[in-house]
Amino acid sequence: MADKRRKAMRPTMDDIARLAEVSKPTVSRALSGSPLVSPEKRERILQVAREQGYAVNRNAQKLRQARTNTVAVVLDFESHRHGAIGDPFIYELLAGVSEALSVRDVDLLLSPPGLNGLDDFIDLHRSRGADGYIVLGQGKREAMFRELARKDIPMAVWGAVMADSGYCAVGSDNFLGGMLAGRRFLELGRRKWLFVGNTVHDEIRLRYEGLREAANASPDISVDLLQIDMMAFAETYKKAEEYLKSGNRPDAVFAFSDTASMAIISAFRQNGLVAPRDYSLVGYNNIPPAAHFAPAITTIEQDTNMAGTLLVEKLMQQLDGARPKSVTLPTKLIVRET
Amino acid sequence: MADKRRKAMRPTMDDIARLAEVSKPTVSRALSGSPLVSPEKRERILQVAREQGYAVNRNAQKLRQARTNTVAVVLDFESHRHGAIGDPFIYELLAGVSEALSVRDVDLLLSPPGLNGLDDFIDLHRSRGADGYIVLGQGKREAMFRELARKDIPMAVWGAVMADSGYCAVGSDNFLGGMLAGRRFLELGRRKWLFVGNTVHDEIRLRYEGLREAANASPDISVDLLQIDMMAFAETYKKAEEYLKSGNRPDAVFAFSDTASMAIISAFRQNGLVAPRDYSLVGYNNIPPAAHFAPAITTIEQDTNMAGTLLVEKLMQQLDGARPKSVTLPTKLIVRET
DNA sequence: TTGTATGCGTTATCAA
DNA sequence: TTGATAACGCATACAA
Numbered sequence: 001m002a003d004k005r006r007k008a009m010r011p012t013m014d015d016i017a018r019l020a021e022v023s024k025p026t027v028s029r030a031l032s033g034s035p036l037v038s039p040e041k042r043e044r045i046l047q048v049a050r051e052q053g054y055a056v057n058r059n060a061q062k063l064r065q066a067r068t069n070t071v072a073v074v075l076d077f078e079s080h081r082h083g084a085i086g087d088p089f090i091y092e093l094l095a096g097v098s099e100a101l102s103v104r105d106v107d108l109l110l111s112p113p114g115l116n117g118l119d120d121f122i123d124l125h126r127s128r129g130a131d132g133y134i135v136l137g138q139g140k141r142e143a144m145f146r147e148l149a150r151k152d153i154p155m156a157v158w159g160a161v162m163a164d165s166g167y168c169a170v171g172s173d174n175f176l177g178g179m180l181a182g183r184r185f186l187e188l189g190r191r192k193w194l195f196v197g198n199t200v201h202d203e204i205r206l207r208y209e210g211l212r213e214a215a216n217a218s219p220d221i222s223v224d225l226l227q228i229d230m231m232a233f234a235e236t237y238k239k240a241e242e243y244l245k246s247g248n249r250p251d252a253v254f255a256f257s258d259t260a261s262m263a264i265i266s267a268f269r270q271n272g273l274v275a276p277r278d279y280s281l282v283g284y285n286n287i288p289p290a291a292h293f294a295p296a297i298t299t300i301e302q303d304t305n306m307a308g309t310l311l312v313e314k315l316m317q318q319l320d321g322a323r324p325k326s327v328t329l330p331t332k333l334i335v336r337e338t
Numbered sequence: 339m340a341d342k343r344r345k346a347m348r349p350t351m352d353d354i355a356r357l358a359e360v361s362k363p364t365v366s367r368a369l370s371g372s373p374l375v376s377p378e379k380r381e382r383i384l385q386v387a388r389e390q391g392y393a394v395n396r397n398a399q400k401l402r403q404a405r406t407n408t409v410a411v412v413l414d415f416e417s418h419r420h421g422a423i424g425d426p427f428i429y430e431l432l433a434g435v436s437e438a439l440s441v442r443d444v445d446l447l448l449s450p451p452g453l454n455g456l457d458d459f460i461d462l463h464r465s466r467g468a469d470g471y472i473v474l475g476q477g478k479r480e481a482m483f484r485e486l487a488r489k490d491i492p493m494a495v496w497g498a499v500m501a502d503s504g505y506c507a508v509g510s511d512n513f514l515g516g517m518l519a520g521r522r523f524l525e526l527g528r529r530k531w532l533f534v535g536n537t538v539h540d541e542i543r544l545r546y547e548g549l550r551e552a553a554n555a556s557p558d559i560s561v562d563l564l565q566i567d568m569m570a571f572a573e574t575y576k577k578a579e580e581y582l583k584s585g586n587r588p589d590a591v592f593a594f595s596d597t598a599s600m601a602i603i604s605a606f607r608q609n610g611l612v613a614p615r616d617y618s619l620v621g622y623n624n625i626p627p628a629a630h631f632a633p634a635i636t637t638i639e640q641d642t643n644m645a646g647t648l649l650v651e652k653l654m655q656q657l658d659g660a661r662p663k664s665v666t667l668p669t670k671l672i673v674r675e676t
Numbered sequence: 677t678t679g680t681a682t683g684c685g686t687t688a689t690c691a692a
Numbered sequence: 693t694t695g696a697t698a699a700c701g702c703a704t705a706c707a708a
Contacts, residue, residue, distance in 0.1 A: 107450060233627060362687095
């Protein structure tokens with residue numbers, strides 16, 4: 001009778017202990033690879049566990065331990081859905097983070113539900129759903145992250161790296177990226193520059209500022225700004241068309257992503273403008289198709305693999321009580337046809 | 339002294355109960371929105387909880403409850419990293435799934451560590467790390483999923499929909515996709531067809547078979563197969579170049595993704611071949627840049643949003659004890675320049 | 677090196 | 693409608 005019940009249920013550590021004729025803690029130790037258990041017992045225990053198809057209950061484990069070994073990764077899907085993809089870039093970043101967490105055997109909780117305001121972030125952490133956060137794409141939430149950091153919630157953010165942010169950020173050197181694009185335009189003798197992107201996002205704004213900094217080299221250079229709210233392919237295309245229809249004729253364009261660059265090239269061609277003849281163009285991210293597009297797109301490269309690894313590393317350091325500093329990743333210009 | 343300790347610790351349900359002067363179960367009921375608690379008490383409890391910054395411990399919750407309210411989403415990062423991105427498509431799918439799970443307030447565990455063989459899938463489920471699986475991209479693992487389904491592990495797979503698979507699959511009608519491409523080639527009078535992709539993946543193989551089915555319409559049509567192992571942009575480009583260098587001159591190409599199509603167009607142009615003059619081309623997925631590429635790419639569209647919703651729905655039905663059937667999503671040809 | 681006893685923070689069961 | 697009590701399955705402190 002009691003037997004029947006046992007049959008139907010999943011084995012617990014108690015069952016394994018009984019069958020292996022040891023105590024429960026010994027089973028626990030054996031399973032977690034503790035050195036404090038004799039080889040014979042360990043072998044016997046693992047054997048029994050295998051036979052019984054036993055797997056440690058992770059929820060009981062998490063309840064008992066100080067760490068949950070789970071990291072919440074927050075992705076700004078809103079800015080990246082419905083063809084509103086800035087680039088596959090953000091997903092390569094996600095892949096990098098996923099891999100780095102995997103190596104450490106840490107669970108990745110993706111964009112947990114209901115994570116809107118500051119309080120939601122605090123609550124999830126309090127409820128021990130995750131030990132900390134990795135945020136992919138800072139966007140417009142700088143103030144919130146600042147506040148979170150003040151509350152000592154472990155967090156690593158991919159985005160703009162600013163001196164006084166108060167939280168740990170990892171990002172490409174956006175300002176330098178802008179400078180590099182600007183210097184190239186200078187070399188090519190371009191005078192009427194255009195920046196395409198949403199400067200509400202800090203990382204994008206820094207690129208714009210870098211570009212303007214480069215423009216200071218000569219007084220007869222103008223830098224125009226084409227705001228793209230949703231940063232989607234279609235919207236970029238439309239805005240670019242309108243811009244040209246209004247009579248504007250830039251001779252240099254710096255776009256927030258390679259995908260956006262494709263939209264620009266397309267819209268400009270529609271109006272008889274061809275790169276590099278009529279204008280120069282620099283994109284961002286160096287996604288694979290950029291090299292083979294017609295014309296091949298000049299762009300700025302960031303190292304996504306290193307980015308993922310670094311984000312995880314920084315977060316782990318915080319979980320260990322440290323206060324790691326923000327880092328800026330190397331950034332370089334890849335010159336191609338445009 | 340005991341007081342001091344309390345101060346430093348996070349409040350538990352016991353603390354809230356004491357402060358609100360009710361019993362622990364009542365707090366539990368109030369917090370989970372049970373109707374069996376009087377409005378005044380509920381109000382008082384919520385008030386105290388807010389004041390104390392209390393958040394229910396999710397691990398204790400999961401330990402106690404039958405469901406963990408967590409779904410593991412398995413992404414084949416290996417096939418999609420290092421510029422090896424078939425398309426941003428798979429990530430749009432992920433976004434769709436994430437959204438659908440969010441709506442139901444279910445956690446998304448992304449590509450959990452150590453999930454390689456059959457046993458790993460079984461163990462994670464046994465250890466109550468997830469109630470079930472959503473697999474994005476069946477790839478070469480059909481046999482394993484079949485086995486998992488036999489063990490009654492809830493699961494919904496994005497991939498090839500086959501009659502006898504034994505597990506619940508959701509996918510576009512790959513065979514029809516192939517047929518549609520073939521019919522178009524027929525209309526255009528093309529005779530030397532080429533299929534580009536890795537037919538080891540079932541969903542890709544079905545497209546190939548659909549294409550061959552269409553080719554049966556006329557005896558003088560040949561269908562060649564260019565195997566791409568990693569399905570990366572660079573490899574596709576290289577393989578296509580080699581193919582042409584060997585003297586092959588197809589007049590119709592059906593590629594496994596739009597990104598691959600871009601690689602094809604690029605490689606062919608390198609060899610003096612231009613679409614649609616010299617050959618016709620059909621891609622897959624209808625990603626945004628496809629419409630604006632030069633030339634604009636004719637492609638096959640699948641509905642990613644519906645796909646995500648459907649995958650989640652099917653999985654939830656299984657968690658509720660049902661045995662939902664596989665579904666095939668509508669698939670249509672988008673005719674553009676190529 | 678092993679075992680005993682205890683507690684982690686909930687929810688379910690049952691009785692009131 | 694509420695409360696007392698008992699699981700849930702594990703890991704740790706401590707003693708042996």
